[in-house]
Amino acid sequence: MTEGLRIKVHLSPGARQDIERFNQRALKNPHSRDEALLEATIVMLHRLNGRRHPTKPLDYDSRFADLSDCDTTYVGADPHEKPPLRIVSRDIRPEPPGGITRREIVAIGARRDSEVYRTAGQRLGRPVGVTLDQLAAQRRASAAKNPAPQAGRGLDIPAPVGADLEFD
Numbered sequence: 242m243t244e245g246l247r248i249k250v251h252l253s254p255g256a257r258q259d260i261e262r263f264n265q266r267a268l269k270n271p272h273s274r275d276e277a278l279l280e281a282t283i284v285m286l287h288r289l290n291g292r293r294h295p296t297k298p299l300d301y302d303s304r305f306a307d308l309s310d311c312d313t314t315y316v317g318a319d320p321h322e323k324p325p326l327r328i329v330s331r332d333i334r335p336e337p338p339g340g341i342t343r344r345e346i347v348a349i350g351a352r353r354d355s356e357v358y359r360t361a362g363q364r365l366g367r368p369v370g371v372t373l374d375q376l377a378a379q380r381r382a383s384a385a386k387n388p389a390p391q392a393g394r395g396l397d398i399p400a401p402v403g404a405d406l407e408f409d
Contacts, residue, residue, distance in 0.1 A: 248332065248342045250290040255364045259349040277318035278326060282349060285316050285328060289344055296330065305355065306362025307373045311347065313357075327352045329361040 317324030
């Protein structure tokens with residue numbers, strides 16, 4: 242791992258499946274648009290590993306799960322067309338401050354019909370039309386009624402992980 246990076250990319254299990262799905266399509270269609278998009282996605286993941294590429298913050302939209310703590314990055318292989326893929330990520334701040342921020346890649350997929358945003362919301366276990374503040378309030382109320390530990394992931398707890406994505 243390169244010294245001095247302030248952000249380290251981590252592929253969630255779902256994002257790993259997304260990459261594998263793109264890889265399978267590229268293997269079936271060598272020298273195709275699928276292969277070019279896979280390569281562009283890998284290049285973008287390299288750029289996201291550190292501070293070398295900007296991301297766009299997502300806003301709350303009641304038609305989807307609240308992804309306002311996430312960012313999106315556009316991925317395309319043809320400079321003459323609108324990028325067809327999106328990478329949805331969220332930055333997990335280090336404890337204690339000053340450490341390396343973990344950029345969790347939640348989903349990689351098509352922008353068509355907002356598919357990637359629906360997938361990201363599902364992977365984060367967030368209901369449609371509920372803000373993060375409302376979700377946190379519901380969890381606090383539930384915890385007050387039942388102080389026993391809750392099963393499952395918390396709102397800001399990253400997904401269980403294998404090895405982080407490492408670049409040579």
